[in-house]
Amino acid sequence: MSDWPDSIHAGETEQHEPLVRRVLAPNPSPYTFTGTQTWLVGAGNEIAVIDPGPAGSGLSIGDPKDMNGEGHVEAILRAVGNAKITAILCTHTHRDHSPAAAPLKALTGAPIIGCAPLSIADDGPRADSAFDPDYAPDRILRDGERISGEGWTIEAVATPGHTSNHLCYALIESGALFTGDHVMKWSTSVVSPPDGDMSAYMASLQKLYDREDRVYYPAHGPAVDNPRQLVRGMIGHRRMRERQILGLLEQGAQVIPDMVTEMYKGLDERLKGAAGRSVLAHLVDLEKQGRVALDGEAWQLAA
Template sequence: MGGVSEEKPWPDTIRAGDCEQHEPLVRRVLAPNPSPYTFTGTQTWIVGAGRDVAIIDPGPTGSGMSIGDPPDANGAGHVDAILRAVEGQSVAAILCTHTHRDHSPAAMPLKQATGAPIIGCAPLALSDDGPRADSAFDPDYAPDRVLTDGERIAGDGWMIEAVATPGHTSNHLCYALMESGALFTGDHVMAWSTSVVSPPDGDMAAYMASLAKLYDRDDRVYYPAHGPAVAKPKQLVRGMLGHRRQRERQILRELEKGPRVVPDMVKHMYKGLDPRLTGAAGRSVLAHLLDLESRGRVARDADCWRLVA
């Protein structure tokens, strides 16, 4: 997770609801749901400049976002803004990278308004009694077609390929725009913050493998669901891999001092952390511990973790 400001962790220059052109085939509509977990808000990407378009990560509908968000910062009016942006074009597909509630709920009202199918990630609904750092899962997500790794869909002048990237969630997909070398990375890779990996569905080993998978690709630019575009993808992914390995080493150093519980590790590892993000930090530490446990490096007694001799 990235550092955020206590006062306002998002720029004033970006206006929700505006449609901004990023390249000939790519536009963005920002949802009005800024928060410490969504940065400026969810970015809905529109692909296509001809007769039809694809909509990636349609976003929220106004039903609430992350725990602790104010009730007026939840995406109200976002569907209307998307429909204004695609006026005069048909919608060929509504694509979701994953099913957190800041990404997929608007898929159904957009389908009802346009007749377009919902295509992309598999449905997923989990209960999790741990402290959530991001949005809960969308229980109403119902795709018409689930894409697997490497499957493609096409429209007028564009073709999109699914790239499976589990880790942040088990059903996470990125989408590659074949014509331009752009990759829509959802919550898997963002420039403003590292992605929260929250068990039981979030899996650190899968997340690291997915980062390595993207590092081996030759994408030109990343368009994440939150935060600015990434102009140097390999450099960022290399840094993210290094950051996660450094966190793992921090955890092992903490456990060298003796058995520890997660809150105590967070206190020592995340100096000066915004208190609102303590739960997120704990989930990521837990994800690392579960990965280390699967590799035989650590063990636990109830909630207390220790090194394996």
């Protein structure tokens, strides 16, 4: 995290390349890092907004109580200025990504385009990432579908795993890929069953590795300027976690909290619940492969 400047503040606009700007939402947490990054695409009169972020109740950017995105819609509108928002896109519908789409649409008339709606119970530990039940897109993009505006073209890249409805967005003109929560430089993505699926997540990582994107702009943390190298490392990391799990089960039946303690030594206590969800995702995947089995609350190698 040392390469992320201390000077970045919520509500400020930062230019990353001619067609790409970023506005940081004021919702930092152990799961969102410095906050949700809303990406603005376009340099002319037509702007696409990617991941408008959390919704709020009217506090201003900079207010010390503003920890859930209040004022962020106003910051987006300030950054857009006199240009017209022609598309509001969401990578997925966790509560730190999509709720601001509705108020932004109400203020601008721009359509909500992108991932499919998804509303399920989130039994994981991430209170900031419960699903947004009110998300209502005007158009759902399928894998490979495109939208365009003045000087830009965006293509949907389906990447299920973190959530079943997760999309990345490729900016055709520059080779950039907006990766949402699927690939981030500062942290691995939480894969939390029942909607999170480790098998799908690994397939989506391989899908990105097979592409030739120049740079990744995630929803949290710094840009990734070595995409394929990072993704290769992430695939290796997940395979290492799988080997760790199987190694522990070779010693006997295990419950997930004890596995987390062994596998994530020194982990912040606030993140142990999320780590447990990812361990569960690996176990569910291994169970589908017939390699492990659940006996009560303990997991063991399949007979």
